[in-house]
Amino acid sequence: MKVLVGADPELFVRNPNNKQFVSGHGMIQGTKYQPFKVDRGAVQVDGMALEFNIDPAETAAEFFENINTVRARLQRMVPGYELVADPVAEFSDEVINSQPKEALELGCEPDFCAWTGEVNPRPDGAVSFRSGAGHIHIGWCDGADVRSKNHLADCYAMVKQMDYYTGVHSLLWDPDNRRRSLYGKAGAFRPKPYGVEYRTLSNAWLRDPRLIRWIYLATTRAANDLAEGKAAFEKYGELARELIDNNVTDWPTKHKLDIPVAVPPAQKAA
Numbered sequence: 001m002k003v004l005v006g007a008d009p010e011l012f013v014r015n016p017n018n019k020q021f022v023s024g025h026g027m028i029q030g031t032k033y034q035p036f037k038v039d040r041g042a043v044q045v046d047g048m049a050l051e052f053n054i055d056p057a058e059t060a061a062e063f064f065e066n067i068n069t070v071r072a073r074l075q076r077m078v079p080g081y082e083l084v085a086d087p088v089a090e091f092s093d094e095v096i097n098s099q100p101k102e103a104l105e106l107g108c109e110p111d112f113c114a115w116t117g118e119v120n121p122r123p124d125g126a127v128s129f130r131s132g133a134g135h136i137h138i139g140w141c142d143g144a145d146v147r148s149k150n151h152l153a154d155c156y157a158m159v160k161q162m163d164y165y166t167g168v169h170s171l172l173w174d175p176d177n178r179r180r181s182l183y184g185k186a187g188a189f190r191p192k193p194y195g196v197e198y199r200t201l202s203n204a205w206l207r208d209p210r211l212i213r214w215i216y217l218a219t220t221r222a223a224n225d226l227a228e229g230k231a232a233f234e235k236y237g238e239l240a241r242e243l244i245d246n247n248v249t250d251w252p253t254k255h256k257l258d259i260p261v262a263v264p265p266a267q268k269a270a
Contacts, residue, residue: 008051056137115187160233171251
């Protein structure tokens with residue numbers, strides 16, 4: 001099965017001198033609806049964060065190169081600042097109060113839960129922190145009707161599979177559960193004409209080159225195993241949902257999941 005893998009991670013802007021987060025609003029060109037094209041992808045402002053997306057990749061090497069190329073380009077666009085892959089960024093009241101309405105809005109477009117088939121609740125923007133996503137885009141088709149029952153069924157299956165192959169493993173390097181009060185609960189997705197956007201993961205996998213490669217390999221393995229009839233969710237039911245939504249970071253000591261992907265290295269926050 002031919003699978004293309006993309007991503008659209010978010011990074012936060014930080015002052016390197018006092019280590020305080022600042023808003024990325026207005027810092028670069030590019031918006032959600034008109035991203036600024038760069039080599040191997042595009043960049044844009046997303047609320048108070050900066051986001052980059054990559055061209056879809058057919059190999060782990062291409063995925064790795066796309067991520068590094070676009071991320072480096074984005075960093076050069078904000079000289080004098082650090083771009084950090086933190087799942088949660090705390091902003092001062094001064095920064096929050098200085099933002100225009102559009103920079104504070106959350107959940108402008110709904111996403112869905114593959115486990116229930118329902119729309120996820122819109123997050124509450126009246127908090128002092130923002131969450132950084134590391135969504136994965138998985139392509140296996142072209143021009144699908146995102147409202148089609150058949151395509152949605154394929155999306156449900158792929159997203160549940162991803163919860164087992166990547167979501168539960170992410171708890172090992174991303175234990176901060178505050179992000180999931182806004183975004184990133186198990187099974188979160190948006191259907192796409194080319195496949196699906198898996199929206200459970202944070203940006204924490206950007207912290208280590210090994211994790212970047214692992215994300216690609218685990219994603220393609222999930223898709224290919226599913227195509228071969230090896231659906232983890234049929235074997236384990238909703239266990240992945242329970243582990244992710246309850247932030248069970250020590251799940252390997254409690255559950256033996258026969259998922260054929262190597263356990264990735266655990267990484268702590270920078």
